[in-house]
Amino acid sequence: MLPASIQITGELLSAAEVQDICESLKEDGVRLLSVRGCQLSDRDFGRFCRSVAESRSLAQLNLNLGVVSSISRTRHLADALKTNRSLQTLFLHGSPLLDAGLVALNPALSTHPSLVCLDLGDCMLGEEALALICGMLPPDGAKSGLRELTLSANPRISSKGWARFAIAVAHSSQLRVLNLDYNPLGDQIAAMLAVAVASSRTLEVLDLEGTGLTNQSAQVFLDMVENYPTSLRVLVLAENDISPELQQQISDLLSEGEEEDNREVPPPLGGHAPSSALQPIREKHQPLTWVPHSNSRPTMVMLTSDLGETLLAEHEM
Numbered sequence: 664m665l666p667a668s669i670q671i672t673g674e675l676l677s678a679a680e681v682q683d684i685c686e687s688l689k690e691d692g693v694r695l696l697s698v699r700g701c702q703l704s705d706r707d708f709g710r711f712c713r714s715v716a717e718s719r720s721l722a723q724l725n726l727n728l729g730v731v732s733s734i735s736r737t738r739h740l741a742d743a744l745k746t747n748r749s750l751q752t753l754f755l756h757g758s759p760l761l762d763a764g765l766v767a768l769n770p771a772l773s774t775h776p777s778l779v780c781l782d783l784g785d786c787m788l789g790e791e792a793l794a795l796i797c798g799m800l801p802p803d804g805a806k807s808g809l810r811e812l813t814l815s816a817n818p819r820i821s822s823k824g825w826a827r828f829a830i831a832v833a834h835s836s837q838l839r840v841l842n843l844d845y846n847p848l849g850d851q852i853a854a855m856l857a858v859a860v861a862s863s864r865t866l867e868v869l870d871l872e873g874t875g876l877t878n879q880s881a882q883v884f885l886d887m888v889e890n891y892p893t894s895l896r897v898l899v900l901a902e903n904d905i906s907p908e909l910q911q912q913i914s915d916l917l918s919e920g921e922e923e924d925n926r927e928v929p930p931p932l933g934g935h936a937p938s939s940a941l942q943p944i945r946e947k948h949q950p951l952t953w954v955p956h957s958n959s960r961p962t963m964v965m966l967t968s969d970l971g972e973t974l975l976a977e978h979e980m
Contacts, residue, residue, distance in 0.1 A: 666694035666720040673700040673728075681707040685714035688721060697725035699754075705735065712739040716746035723752040727782070731755060737764040744771035744778075752780040756813070765792035773799055776807065784815035784842070790824045797827060802834035811840040815870075818847055829855040833862035844872040844899065853880035860895050861887050867894055873902035881909040888916045 669684060676684075681703055687693045703711070708730075715721060731737055737760060744750065753772075760768070765788060772778065773795070783796070793814075801808040814820075820828075825848060832838060848856075853876050860866055871880075884898060896917055900910050 666692055668695035668697075669693055670695075670697040670725075671699075671701055672697070674702070676701050676703040676707065678704070678707055681711055685710055688714035688718040691718060691720035693718065694720050695723045696721060697723075697727075697754075698730055699725050700728035701730055703730075705733075708736050709739050712743040715740075715750075716743040718747065719749050721747070721749050723754075724750055725754040726758065727754045727756040729757055729759070731758040731760065731764075734763055734767065737767045741768045741771045744768070744775055748776055750775065751777050753778060754782040755786060756782045756784040756815070758786050760786040760788065760792070762789045762791040765795055769795045769798075779807070779809055779837075780811040781809055782813040784813045784817070786817060787819060788814070788817045789819040790821060793820050793824045793828055797831035800831045800835035800838055802831075802836060808835060808837040810837050811842075812838060813842040814846070815842055816845040820846065822849075822852055825852045826855055829859040832856070832866065833859035835863065835865065837865060838863070839865050840868040841866060842868075842870040843874060844870045846874055848874040848876070850875075850877055850879045854883050857883045857887050860884075861891055861893055863894060865894055868897040869895060870897075870899040871903070872899045876900065876903040876905060878905055878909055881905045881913065885909060885913050885916070888913060 667687075669687065676698070684693075684696070684698075688696070698711075715724065726740075731740055744753075758764070760783070764786070765783070772781065781799070783792075786792075788796075796812070796814070799809050799812075825846075829852070832841065843856075848871070853871065853874070856869070856871070857880075860869060880903075881900060884900075887893060888895065888898075898913055898917060900913070
């Protein structure tokens with residue numbers, strides 16, 4: 664029997680309900696767990712984290728919208744991640760971590776052997792936190808690093824911090840998806856990010872929605888995709904002061920590049936679809952889950968609740 668998914672949103676969890684979740688985690692019966700926006704006591708949160716530590720099946724954990732509401736809870740989660748070895752995706756969107764919270768989490772996040780997707784959007788992060796995040800983007804491929812990173816809506820970060828981050832992105836050997844939407848970046852930081860994108864050999868998706876950009880930034884990106892080879896396939900520029908014509912030109916050029924790459928890919932052995940076809944479409948602020956390759960290739964099946972949250976289940980072929 665395959666591990667199940669548990670998704671609860673906006674509920675007040677009783678001690679008995681938390682105990683049921685903990686038992687399922689300890690029995691390796693849960694692969695995808697979301698308690699988004701839920702309330703539980705500090706004592707129950709500690710029990711919950713100890714069970715996360717013991718789980719060998721948990722791949723995706725969603726604690727969005729304030730579940731990690733204090734530094735003591737952040738430390739409980741850090742302790743769990745130091746022991747857990749299975750988690751691939753962690754959502755903490757909308758958690759009041761501040762820099763102190765990321766300092767507490769950093770040793771566990773930066774050394775976790777499986778974590779490849781991290782959402783730290785709207786976590787009230789600043790310079791110190793961003794410097795630590797740069798360390799999660801290793802430059803040489805000698806160790807694993809994040810493949811998808813979400814830093815949406817962290818307005819405390821200064822231009823200096825974003826400039827340093829752009830350098831880390833340029834040299835990252837793993838990063839494929841970067842979501843920076845709703846940060847006050849402006850044209851100067853966007854230009855630095857354009858250089859980072861041009862330097863990156865892996866970055867495929869960049870979300871700059873609502874980041875205070877103008878046609879000046881769009882022209883820089885247009886020049887880049889028109890004249891230089893790049894791995895970029897998706898650039899989101901909505902909710903900026905950018906003309907629809909420029910946005911369409913960039914989109915068309917990126918689409919042409921993707922079509923050319925697809926034509927160059929040889930047909931897969933055994934008639935299977937390429938692995939990219941198995942990846943789910945990302946909802947806004949809902950990162951992808953990256954599942955490591957194995958000898959038995961899994962098929963990704965979408966499980967979507969009435970609330971629109973997307974989960975993945977895995978069936979062996």
